[in-house]
Amino acid sequence: MVNKRGNFGSKLGAVLASAGSAVGLGNVWRFPTEVGNNGGAAFIFVYLICIAVIGIPVMMSEFLIGRHTHTNTISAFAKLAPGKWWRIEGIAGVFVAFLILSYYIVISGWTLFYLIESLCGQLQGLQTTDLCALSARLGAKASDNGAQAADYTQVFNDFVSNPWLPVLMGAAFMGLTHLIIARGVQSGIEKSSKVMMPMLLFIIGILVVCSFGMPGSSEGLRFLLKPDFSKITADVILSAVGQAFFSLSLAMGCLCTYASYFRSDTKLPKTAAGVAIIDTFVAILSGFIIFPAVFSVEEVSVDAGPGLVFITLPNVFNIAFSHLPWLGYIFSGFFYLLLLLAALTSAISLHESVTAYVLEAFSVSRRKAAAAVSIACMTLGVACSLSFGVWSDLTLFGMNIFELFDFTASKIILPIGGIIICLFTGWYLDRKLVESELTNGGTLRFRLFRLYYFIIRYVAPLAIAAVFVQELLS
Numbered sequence: 001m002v003n004k005r006g007n008f009g010s011k012l013g014a015v016l017a018s019a020g021s022a023v024g025l026g027n028v029w030r031f032p033t034e035v036g037n038n039g040g041a042a043f044i045f046v047y048l049i050c051i052a053v054i055g056i057p058v059m060m061s062e063f064l065i066g067r068h069t070h071t072n073t074i075s076a077f078a079k080l081a082p083g084k085w086w087r088i089e090g091i092a093g094v095f096v097a098f099l100i101l102s103y104y105i106v107i108s109g110w111t112l113f114y115l116i117e118s119l120c121g122q123l124q125g126l127q128t129t130d131l132c133a134l135s136a137r138l139g140a141k142a143s144d145n146g147a148q149a150a151d152y153t154q155v156f157n158d159f160v161s162n163p164w165l166p167v168l169m170g171a172a173f174m175g176l177t178h179l180i181i182a183r184g185v186q187s188g189i190e191k192s193s194k195v196m197m198p199m200l201l202f203i204i205g206i207l208v209v210c211s212f213g214m215p216g217s218s219e220g221l222r223f224l225l226k227p228d229f230s231k232i233t234a235d236v237i238l239s240a241v242g243q244a245f246f247s248l249s250l251a252m253g254c255l256c257t258y259a260s261y262f263r264s265d266t267k268l269p270k271t272a273a274g275v276a277i278i279d280t281f282v283a284i285l286s287g288f289i290i291f292p293a294v295f296s297v298e299e300v301s302v303d304a305g306p307g308l309v310f311i312t313l314p315n316v317f318n319i320a321f322s323h324l325p326w327l328g329y330i331f332s333g334f335f336y337l338l339l340l341l342a343a344l345t346s347a348i349s350l351h352e353s354v355t356a357y358v359l360e361a362f363s364v365s366r367r368k369a370a371a372a373v374s375i376a377c378m379t380l381g382v383a384c385s386l387s388f389g390v391w392s393d394l395t396l397f398g399m400n401i402f403e404l405f406d407f408t409a410s411k412i413i414l415p416i417g418g419i420i421i422c423l424f425t426g427w428y429l430d431r432k433l434v435e436s437e438l439t440n441g442g443t444l445r446f447r448l449f450r451l452y453y454f455i456i457r458y459v460a461p462l463a464i465a466a467v468f469v470q471e472l473l474s
Helices: 011-022 025-037 041-069 073-080 087-119 152-161 165-182 185-212 217-225 234-247 254-259 268-295 306-320 325-361 366-386 401-428 431-438 449-473
Strands: none
Touching (some): 011 325, 025 041, 025 234, 041 217, 087 366, 152 165, 165 185, 165 325, 165 366, 185 325, 217 268, 268 306, 268 431, 366 401
């Protein structure tokens, strides 16, 4: 059968969908973690430069590859370089999207669970010392003194090690993602993006206002807004480059796939800038939410990874709003809803990157392609989830299944893929083709083309290579 390719119906839809791909869980916890570990405002200053100098040019490269070919990521590279090894990058892009989605749904399932717990009031009033395991619904035993409260760390550990509840939450999240993908580009991806992205930005606004009202919030704002440039080191710069690269969802095939749905009159430099602005806006405002909250509570620091959003922050919300429990209830609920929306917009793009390939390569309907991807990802997702519990002893190179997937994707495939995209655009593609795509056939003026071309040939690949080496050696 012949599939009619979808297209975004509007320029706004293209920008919001692409921004949704970039905005994810990394904006809400990875960015504040990097800020906390690398000097606060000084890191943000370097990060903004990296977004402008490296992130946007690489994004434009993915956009021009996708829109020029109007096909899935694998076919795009094969079409531009027939018979050449460059096609490997297309394969790597689809594979890494599949791999990331398989463990991304696990964390997203955790987020869904914590949203439900928050809305039911189960995260308020927990103790900050080890008392007992999770509540009886998970089969936990109460402490000897009969207390019903649980420590936040114990709650999290008992939940993720449970053999069925995290899988159920992950499956529910995957089901929601699948329904959106199955509806198509305009009716599913674009329509949902036009609802979820404004909702996400609205929730961020509410949380920022609430966070500013916390006692001690001024210290958090000073940490974010008053740079100490003496803290800028080579490691800080490399961390900023890495965060800029990963924050924009580069080299995952997602942006290339979305660009294949762009209309011919879409302004690629302007769209890339718009996506970067929205993504950066969400990341920085997430810092405005988290740091005033953290600084309002003594002896609480920003931890890396899931410990931040599932252990540290619930504890912070509980203490900071102890005088107004109802406000803590609202704040916590909105925060996990924000996290869920961010996870969903990214999961949709990851799913679509793989679905587009299956749909076009095997000439099946969108519904069948989406179903095949959902089932395959969920199968691996179950293995990733169980790696925190009954399969925790199953390791390779000292890593469980979840950690192995994450390391392979984020530390190896993505940076190598980013370097290849830069080399492909800057050294293999004809310069006239690249310029034609970025100027819409010469109908638009792109005064920074020479600067862009220099960056994509020299600066970006070297910077990404430096981050790649640092990550492997760290």
